[in-house]
Amino acid sequence: MKKFEEKTIHTEPIFKGKVISLKVDDVTLPNGKVSKREIVNHPGAVAIIPITDDGKVILVEQYRKALERSIIEIPAGKLELGEAPEHTAIRELEEETGFGCHELTYIQTFATSPGFADEVIHLYVAKQLYKIENKAELDEDEFVSLIEVTLEEAEQMVVEQKIYDAKTAFAVLWIKLNQ
Amino acid sequence: MKKFEEKTIHTEPIFKGKVISLKVDDVTLPNGKVSKREIVNHPGAVAIIPITDDGKVILVEQYRKALERSIIEIPAGKLELGEAPEHTAIRELEEETGFGCHELTYIQTFATSPGFADEVIHLYVAKQLYKIENKAELDEDEFVSLIEVTLEEAEQMVVEQKIYDAKTAFAVLWIKLNQ
Numbered sequence: 001m002k003k004f005e006e007k008t009i010h011t012e013p014i015f016k017g018k019v020i021s022l023k024v025d026d027v028t029l030p031n032g033k034v035s036k037r038e039i040v041n042h043p044g045a046v047a048i049i050p051i052t053d054d055g056k057v058i059l060v061e062q063y064r065k066a067l068e069r070s071i072i073e074i075p076a077g078k079l080e081l082g083e084a085p086e087h088t089a090i091r092e093l094e095e096e097t098g099f100g101c102h103e104l105t106y107i108q109t110f111a112t113s114p115g116f117a118d119e120v121i122h123l124y125v126a127k128q129l130y131k132i133e134n135k136a137e138l139d140e141d142e143f144v145s146l147i148e149v150t151l152e153e154a155e156q157m158v159v160e161q162k163i164y165d166a167k168t169a170f171a172v173l174w175i176k177l178n179q
Numbered sequence: 180m181k182k183f184e185e186k187t188i189h190t191e192p193i194f195k196g197k198v199i200s201l202k203v204d205d206v207t208l209p210n211g212k213v214s215k216r217e218i219v220n221h222p223g224a225v226a227i228i229p230i231t232d233d234g235k236v237i238l239v240e241q242y243r244k245a246l247e248r249s250i251i252e253i254p255a256g257k258l259e260l261g262e263a264p265e266h267t268a269i270r271e272l273e274e275e276t277g278f279g280c281h282e283l284t285y286i287q288t289f290a291t292s293p294g295f296a297d298e299v300i301h302l303y304v305a306k307q308l309y310k311i312e313n314k315a316e317l318d319e320d321e322f323v324s325l326i327e328v329t330l331e332e333a334e335q336m337v338v339e340q341k342i343y344d345a346k347t348a349f350a351v352l353w354i355k356l357n358q
Contacts, residue, residue: 066292
């Protein structure tokens with residue numbers, strides 16, 4: 001859909017990092033005027049709702065430097081170049097939780113911050129989990145701890161702002177509607 | 180919560196724009212090693228789920244340059260400096276939809292992209308809507324059109340990826356659970 005399309009007149013690359021890059025585009029608006037758009041490019045990510053055989057959800061706690069606090073999220077991670085999202089989902093589930101899954105089901109894809117970033121998250125639910133003996137390592141700058149909670153506990157964590165993350169808040173409602 | 184805290188050794192400001200700014204922090208990790216964090220600072224935002232007296236939800240379609248497509252979202256907007264989120268919510272609801280509301284209820288706050296950005300969204304539901312005669316103007320670089328849909332239509336739009344936005348996907352589930 002291209003309604004109200006903004007055409008790029010000029011692109012100014014500002015920064016290219018390990019994870020994100022930043023550019024400023026000059027665009028023509030539908031009324032012919034010109035404006036600037038500050039845009040973050042991101043490789044995209046997956047997130048996984050891991051549900052145990054007894055209906056609990058496995059969450060990961062990690063420090064998020066951008067927020068200057070640790071938060072509790074469903075497992076997630078960036079797409080590697082050329083990697084199919086379902087492979088990323090299986091890899092991140094294993095790296096972050098030590099679990100494999102016999103059932104991985106795609107739920108949906110959504111943009112996280114469409115006002116300034118192109119990041120999209122492909123969301124999956126993982127069931128029939130099994131412990132992996134020699135699990136893949138986390139990235140060397142990644143530190144997480146695991147939390148297994150019931151749906152009721154997860155809902156309480158939202159109320160207490162211990163769950164403070166859009167994809168995880170979505171996951172809590174999704175479990176409530178689908179379990 | 181400061182578990183696995185990453186302490187800043189050095190901050191390199193990269194960019195300061197109209198909407199976002201970007202910095203790269205050198206941090207010490209819990210294991211004593213050093214890493215870099217690319218961080219986008221954003222003023223924060225509100226989003227509003229406007230529900231009509233007959234149970235429909237009002238959505239806005241707008242072009243999102245970062246995604247190079249127009250997408251359909253619940254009304255939302257950035258916090259102005261020093262503005263209380265509920266005031267932003269009332270203002271954005273009026274600017275984007277032309278509706279005021281007699282009932283505005285806070286739902287929750289969540290981070291949209293905690294891996295690289297500090298943006299948080301304060302989410303509200305607006306009910307008892309009324310048409311405003313001389314509504315406040317949109318920002319001069321903002322173009323939106325309105326869509327009023329039933330819950331069933333909104334769910335179908337998620338399936339067809341016409342709803343392709345985390346806060347709006349959350350809103351669809353929230354309505355389903357709370358109406």
